[in-house]
Amino acid sequence: MIRFLGSRVLGMLVVLFLVTLFTYVIFFVLSPDPAVQICGKNCTPERIEQIRANLGLDLPFWQQFWEYISGLFTGREYVVAGAVVTCPAPCLGYSFQTGQLVSEMIVQRLPISATIAIGAAILWLIGGLIGGVLSAVHEGRFTDKFFAGLTLGAMSIPNYVLALVLQFVLVVALGWLPFPQAVPFAEDPGQWFLNFLMPWIVLAVGYAAVYTRLTRANVIETLQENFVRTANAKGLSSSLVWRRHALRPALTPIVTIFGMDIAGLLGGAVITETVFGLNGVGKLTADSISSNDQPVIMAVTLLSAFFVIVGNLVVDLLYTAIDPRVRTAARA
Amino acid sequence: MTIPSTVIEVEATPGGDPVLAESLESRPAAGRKLLHGFLTDVPAMLSLGYIVLILLMAIFAPLIVLVSGWGPYEFDQTAIDPNMGAIPLGPFGGISAEHWFGVEPGSGRDIFARIAYGARVSMTVALSATFLTTILGVVFGLLAGYFGGWIDTAISRVMEFLMAFPALIFMIAILSALPSDNRIVLLVVVISLFGWPYLARIVRSQTLSLKEREFVESARASGASGAHIVFREILPNLTSTIVVMATLAVPGYIGTEAGLSFLGVGVVPPTPSWGQMIAAAAPWYAVDPMYFLIPGMFLFLLVLSFTTLGDRIRALIGSSEVRA
Numbered sequence: 001m002i003r004f005l006g007s008r009v010l011g012m013l014v015v016l017f018l019v020t021l022f023t024y025v026i027f028f029v030l031s032p033d034p035a036v037q038i039c040g041k042n043c044t045p046e047r048i049e050q051i052r053a054n055l056g057l058d059l060p061f062w063q064q065f066w067e068y069i070s071g072l073f074t075g076r077e078y079v080v081a082g083a084v085v086t087c088p089a090p091c092l093g094y095s096f097q098t099g100q101l102v103s104e105m106i107v108q109r110l111p112i113s114a115t116i117a118i119g120a121a122i123l124w125l126i127g128g129l130i131g132g133v134l135s136a137v138h139e140g141r142f143t144d145k146f147f148a149g150l151t152l153g154a155m156s157i158p159n160y161v162l163a164l165v166l167q168f169v170l171v172v173a174l175g176w177l178p179f180p181q182a183v184p185f186a187e188d189p190g191q192w193f194l195n196f197l198m199p200w201i202v203l204a205v206g207y208a209a210v211y212t213r214l215t216r217a218n219v220i221e222t223l224q225e226n227f228v229r230t231a232n233a234k235g236l237s238s239s240l241v242w243r244r245h246a247l248r249p250a251l252t253p254i255v256t257i258f259g260m261d262i263a264g265l266l267g268g269a270v271i272t273e274t275v276f277g278l279n280g281v282g283k284l285t286a287d288s289i290s291s292n293d294q295p296v297i298m299a300v301t302l303l304s305a306f307f308v309i310v311g312n313l314v315v316d317l318l319y320t321a322i323d324p325r326v327r328t329a330a331r332a
Numbered sequence: 333m334t335i336p337s338t339v340i341e342v343e344a345t346p347g348g349d350p351v352l353a354e355s356l357e358s359r360p361a362a363g364r365k366l367l368h369g370f371l372t373d374v375p376a377m378l379s380l381g382y383i384v385l386i387l388l389m390a391i392f393a394p395l396i397v398l399v400s401g402w403g404p405y406e407f408d409q410t411a412i413d414p415n416m417g418a419i420p421l422g423p424f425g426g427i428s429a430e431h432w433f434g435v436e437p438g439s440g441r442d443i444f445a446r447i448a449y450g451a452r453v454s455m456t457v458a459l460s461a462t463f464l465t466t467i468l469g470v471v472f473g474l475l476a477g478y479f480g481g482w483i484d485t486a487i488s489r490v491m492e493f494l495m496a497f498p499a500l501i502f503m504i505a506i507l508s509a510l511p512s513d514n515r516i517v518l519l520v521v522v523i524s525l526f527g528w529p530y531l532a533r534i535v536r537s538q539t540l541s542l543k544e545r546e547f548v549e550s551a552r553a554s555g556a557s558g559a560h561i562v563f564r565e566i567l568p569n570l571t572s573t574i575v576v577m578a579t580l581a582v583p584g585y586i587g588t589e590a591g592l593s594f595l596g597v598g599v600v601p602p603t604p605s606w607g608q609m610i611a612a613a614a615p616w617y618a619v620d621p622m623y624f625l626i627p628g629m630f631l632f633l634l635v636l637s638f639t640t641l642g643d644r645i646r647a648l649i650g651s652s653e654v655r656a
Contacts, residue, residue, distance in 0.1 A: 015496050023502070026509055152643070156636035158587055160594055160610060161628035164617045172618045267498055271591060275614065285501060286595055289508040297505050304498035312496065 008316065012309050019305040024065055027294050068093070092302070093295030095288075102299045106281060109268075113280035116272065117265035119196055120203035125258060127208035129251075132215020139220060147212055154209035163202045163275040170198070199276045203269055207261060211254065218250040225249070256315050263311020267304025369648045376644035379637035386634055390451040397449075402442035404449040404604050419619055436612070437620050446604040447630055453593075453605040454634065457516055458585040461523040466578045468528035470570070473535025478543055478562050484536075491529035499526040500591070507597040515599050519592065523585055531577050535570060542566050572649045579642035583635040590631055606631045 052058045059067075067076065071091035078085045078094045085101070087094055092102040135147040170177045177194055185192045222228060223246055231245045232238075268282025277283070281300060288296035370376055389396060397403050419437045428434075433443040476487040503522050510518060542548060543566065551565050590607030592598035599605040606627040613624035 015493055018493060019497065023505065026506060152636060152640055156583065156639050157632050158590060158594075158607075158610075158628070158635070160591070160614070161624070161632060164610070164614060164624045164628065168617050168621050172621075264498065267501060270500065270504065270595065274595065285504065289504055290596060292508065294509075297508065301498065301501050301505050304501045305496065308498055309496055 005317070008313055012313055015309055016302075016306060020069065020302060021065070023298055023301050024068060027298055092299035095293050095295050097291055097293045102295050105284060105296065106299065106303060109279055109281045109284050110266075112278055113266060113268050113273070113282060115196060116199050116203060116269055116278065116280060117262055119200040120207070120265070120269075121258070121262050123200055123204035124207040124211055127204065128211020129215055129254075131208065131212035133219055133247075135212065135216040136219035136223070139216075144216075147216075151209035151212050154205045157205070159202050159206060160271050160275050162205060163198065163272065166198050166202060199269075199272050199278060202275075203265070203272045211257075214254060214257065215250070218253060219246065222246050222250040252319070256319055259311055259315035259318065260308070263307045263314075264304075266307045266311075268300065366648055370645070373644050373648065375640050376648075379641040379644070382633055382637045383641065386451050386630075387455060389448050390455045393445075393448040393452055397445045400442070400444055402445050404441065404445040405602055406445075407439055407441060419616075433626050434622055437616050437623060443609075443623070443626055446609060447606070447627060450604040450606045450609060450627065451630070453516065453599050453603065454586050454589060454631075457519050457523070457589040458582050460520045461527060461585045461589075462578050462582050464520060464524040465527040465531060465581060466574060468524065469531025469577075470535055470567075470574060472528065473532035474539055474562055474566065476532070477536040477539025478558070478566065487532070488536075491532060494526055494529050497526065500588075502526070503588070503592060504595060504597050507592060515603075519589055519598055523588055527581065527585070531574075531581070534573060534577060538570060538573060539566055542569055576642060576646045576649065579638060579645055583638035583642075586631070586635055586638065 049058075057064070070076070071087065071089070071093070073089055075089040075091045076087055078087060085094060087101050087103070090103065092106065094100075095102050095105065098105065131147050131151070135144045138144045171179060177198065178191070228241060228245050231241045236244075266281075268280055268285055270282035270285050272278075273280045273282035274286045281303070284296065285300045287293075288300070420435045433447060435442055436446070472487050472491075476484040503526065506522055507515075507518065543561075548561060548565050551561050556565070589598055590605065590610070593605040593607035594611045596608075596611065599608055601608065609627040610624050610631070613620070613627070616623050
């Protein structure tokens with residue numbers, strides 16, 4: 001088990017390093033010179049040279065990359081307009097456009113992204129499981145066909161279109177929901193909840209469809225297994241068969257996907273946050289792209305990769321804990 | 333030689349990858365039955381009809397625009413109301429005999445013409461990306477599955493690496509960093525780069541099981557070369573998988589292109605794209621809902637059609653194999 005964990009962590013670090021390198025190369029090679037951007041309009045070649053020297057942009061590629069990597073672990077210092085800015089570890093860089101440390105910008109926004117992700121996850125998990133189990137129970141009948149059509153539609157509607165439709169119908173046409181206003185939870189929990197309701201629904205719809213299909217397929221498959229047949233044959237009540245024998249193996253694979261999906265969303269739901277103007281990490285990504293704020297884009301990419309890769313590892317461990325078959329395989 | 337059939341499932345089988353099985357002797361009969369089943373399948377036919385309609389619209393956009401009277405880049409100042417914040421004149425976003433789908437608020441450009449030209453972007457990007465990912469996925473999947481050893485290890489590692497990436501955020505990052513000369517080519521390359529491992533993984537696992545089968549062994553025993561076995565013996569058995577996977581990949585790529593254009597890193601104005609139109613319509617959603625509803629509807633129906641088509645083909649292949 002420890003060897004398994006060790007090799008997984010090592011593999012994770014290698015992938016993270018490669019992601020960092022890959023991202024860094026792309027920005028190093030392709031992006032316009034940040035010194036020119038910082039310098040602004042009244043710029044002289046000497047001034048640009050000075051900025052480049054301050055930022056270490058005149059150093060060779062490997063040295064710059066090394067500074068970035070070591071900054072992640074030990075922190076680093078930036079000279080900004082004559083003053084020294086310390087960036088403690090893990091230093092994700094300094095945004096010259098906003099004059100803020102990138103890690104601070106992200107930490108401010110992370111709670112909003114987490115709120116969106118978790119709220120949506122609760123919705124889609126409940127919706128997907130109920131829809132999937134109902135479809136499986138009524139396989140081939142009306143309920144099954146109804147959910148099949150519904151999931152096809154839900155999978156096909158782009159979330160920004162759904163967001164606009166919902167806003168138009170619920171806010172403008174019917175007036176059921178108030179216009180979203182930024183309110184902290186402590187101030188007005190009711191308004192806070194209503195604000196997040198639409199983003200949650202919009203984000204959850206696509207996932208709920210995928211979970212419905214997955215649950216349906218898994219439950220149908222499990223019901224045909226020999227151990228379920230045995231349980232039925234030895235006269236267990238059908239509710240006991242469901243709870244003890246059918247649901248657990250059917251739902252185990254869902255744990256894997258669920259963990260991965262949440263991890264993926266912690267890096268920010270770019271489109272949903274942008275459409276609803278929620279200041280999460282995803283909105284930060286979109287904003288920094290339109291202003292070409294490279295340290296931020298770089299940091300957000302890294303952060304998302306980090307969440308996905310760590311999520312992957314955590315899910316693998318959870319999976320081993322839940323499913324006895326995997327546990328024995330990992331031990332062998 | 334009857335072999336139990338399995339479902340060609342894309343992502344829903346963590347742990348065990350599916351094994352393709354097909355009855356080789358009854359191929360022509362099964363093919364006819366499949367075609368008949370396909371032609372009498374209402375959802376599949378409706379989807380195909382819509383896809384063909386959009387394809388024709390994309391191909392003949394310049395001609396259609398001649399008939400409708402307004403080009404995608406022409407401003408019609410008479411169709412918008414300058415005193416009302418430049419919203420379109422008339423009901424439903426200015427829908428009239430002059431402008432079939434109304435006009436854009438602010439500029440007065442004809443929405444019908446922009447939808448027709450936007451279809452070109454959607455179809456070009458999605459179909460090219462599907463073509464490229466299919467080629468890459470099949471070649472790398474076959475190589476990894478058939479030859480095994482270090483080739484398999486290398487390809488599998490690259491695939492794991494690409495699939496661990498936060499693809500959307502990384503696509504955004506690459507597209508925003510790269511110069512914007514030819515966005516369409518760039519979109520195709522970036523989408524394909526992150527798309528091929530999903531097909532390659534399935535081709536690989538099916539090749540792994542196919543290469544152990546009797547007909548491959550007999551070909552090898554009769555002295556066939558590696559290339560002959562891969563292309564003549566294994567590849568034909570993968571056709572149905574590849575068709576289904578490719579059809580199901582198209583809607584994903586249409587959505588990705590529209591999403592990237594929506595975020596402003598895809599196709600840049602003035603070239604119209606559906607995603608970009610929806611982004612432009614977002615600030616107007618309360619006063620002129622038709623502006624986002626029309627491109628939104630076209631996009632939704634196109635994605636829905638490809639998904640339905642892929643689903644139906646998969647179901648038909650699955651059921652015909654059971655009967656064969």
